Amino acid sequence: MSASATGIPGNYQLIDLSYIELLSNGDKAFEKEIVQIFIEQIPQDLALMKAHFAAGDFNQLKQSTHYMLPSISIFGLENRLKVELEALEALESAYKVLKRHLETVTKVCNKAREEAITLLHSYA
Amino acid sequence: MNCLIVDDNKIARTTLKQLISLDTSLTLVDECSNATEAYVKILDHPIELLFLDIEMPGMTGMELAQSLGQKRPLIIFTTSNRDYAAEAFDLDVIDFIIKPVTPVRFLQSMERVREFVKNKGPLTDHKEKDFIFIRDSNTVRRLKLDQILYMEAQGDYVKIYTQEQAYQIHSTLKSVEDKLPSSIFLRVHRSFIINVSKIDTLEGGTLIINKSLVPVSDAYRAALNKRMQIL
Numbered sequence: 001m002s003a004s005a006t007g008i009p010g011n012y013q014l015i016d017l018s019y020i021e022l023l024s025n026g027d028k029a030f031e032k033e034i035v036q037i038f039i040e041q042i043p044q045d046l047a048l049m050k051a052h053f054a055a056g057d058f059n060q061l062k063q064s065t066h067y068m069l070p071s072i073s074i075f076g077l078e079n080r081l082k083v084e085l086e087a088l089e090a091l092e093s094a095y096k097v098l099k100r101h102l103e104t105v106t107k108v109c110n111k112a113r114e115e116a117i118t119l120l121h122s123y124a
Numbered sequence: 125m126n127c128l129i130v131d132d133n134k135i136a137r138t139t140l141k142q143l144i145s146l147d148t149s150l151t152l153v154d155e156c157s158n159a160t161e162a163y164v165k166i167l168d169h170p171i172e173l174l175f176l177d178i179e180m181p182g183m184t185g186m187e188l189a190q191s192l193g194q195k196r197p198l199i200i201f202t203t204s205n206r207d208y209a210a211e212a213f214d215l216d217v218i219d220f221i222i223k224p225v226t227p228v229r230f231l232q233s234m235e236r237v238r239e240f241v242k243n244k245g246p247l248t249d250h251k252e253k254d255f256i257f258i259r260d261s262n263t264v265r266r267l268k269l270d271q272i273l274y275m276e277a278q279g280d281y282v283k284i285y286t287q288e289q290a291y292q293i294h295s296t297l298k299s300v301e302d303k304l305p306s307s308i309f310l311r312v313h314r315s316f317i318i319n320v321s322k323i324d325t326l327e328g329g330t331l332i333i334n335k336s337l338v339p340v341s342d343a344y345r346a347a348l349n350k351r352m353q354i355l
Contacts, residue, residue: 019224023142030142037135066179069204070136073224 012119014112016076032123035116038071042113045071046106049088053102058091065089068109077112081105125237126170129155130162130185131177131202136223140175140202143230150234159183163191171197173237178203178212189215193302198240200233256303258284260291267291269308273322273333275300277315287334312348313341320351 017031024030045068052061065088072078072085084101087093093101127150131137137155144150153169156162160183165171174197178185186208189199199217201208202225212220218240219233255268271286277297284291293300301309301317311317312331316338324332329345331338340348 019226022227023139027142030138034135034138037138041135063179063181066204067133070133070139070223073204074135074139 012115014077014080014108015115015119017119018076019074028123032120034074035120035123038075039113039116039120041071042109046109049102050106053099062089062091068105072109075112075116077108081108125149125172126151126153127173127175128153128162128165128169128171128197129175130157130159130180130188131155131175132157132180133177136177136202139224143225143227144175146227146230147234149238159185159188163188166192166195166197173197173218174199175202176200178208179205186211186215189217194306198237200237258291258293260293265291269305269319270321272309272319273336274316274318274338275309285334285336310344310348310351312344313339323352326352 020031020034045064048064049061049068052058052064065085069078069085072081078085081104084104087101088098088105091098127144129137129140129144129152131140134157137157141152141155144152150173153171154165156165159180162174162176163183166174176185176188176199178201183191185201185203189196199215200219200221201212201217202221202223203212204223206222209220219236221229221233254270255266258265258267267284267286273285273287275285275297276283278292280294280296281292282295282297282300284293297311297315297317301311304317308319308321309317310320318331318333318338322333324334326332326340326348329340329342331340
């Protein structure tokens, strides 16, 4: 299903551009800037989360999860990752469960990033 | 109205910039990625409105709001975590918005700012009340500023002296200083803040206020002389 609400082209399974379109009001330069930041930021954010998890530094893991929230919510991924993000912030689940949640977040965000790259190429 | 964005997340700052551009009464002075950078910026620039994230590495948004004292602009907290709402409003902020901020929610918040300014007068005067409320034992009491002679730090307490009596409140002298208008009160010693208009005499390193002796330390002497405008 296309996640684009109005004018942004493309057929996206994960990213929902409703909020960005609401904010841009047709301002393509703004849309492009936001998409570029998302593409640049997501790998860094995921790498940080993985590093904290691998080091067993769960306090930092919680902080890096929180840090990702604006990017995730702006691209409409919040509902899709709600369970995983809440668990990674609460840190009350077992290690194996947290690991699985982190893997899901990574997978969804990487796929969303691929969609964002396609979207970026669609801008003139 | 000069405003400043403080948020460690670039994507959050960029969306806020876009929202700020919706309101022509706002001038974005700058954006800061941490609270320490913002603290320095606020001390040096006439910032009237702060869009402030709460959870940031190092100094948090809450800590920044608490540390600004007399230089504190109006504050709108912007956060991804609604758990901070009660604590945030305890800091007398204008609004508390959950990210991502919609244009409608942003404009509602700006309406609150306008309402506040309309009721309280120019932003720079928003702390210039002529009274304070103090908690004295189990009583919350209104105290007119012109009743206060001076204040003295005593351990975890501050003693507020008036002509009639002294009140003891649980606070630090710094916190009290931040809440009082600097146009009326002046720190003259690590342990003393005075109401400048209540000075009777200054003899050497000592002030006499209503027959009480108040020491003046060397560090504050120049500021005191300047304020007294001695002929």
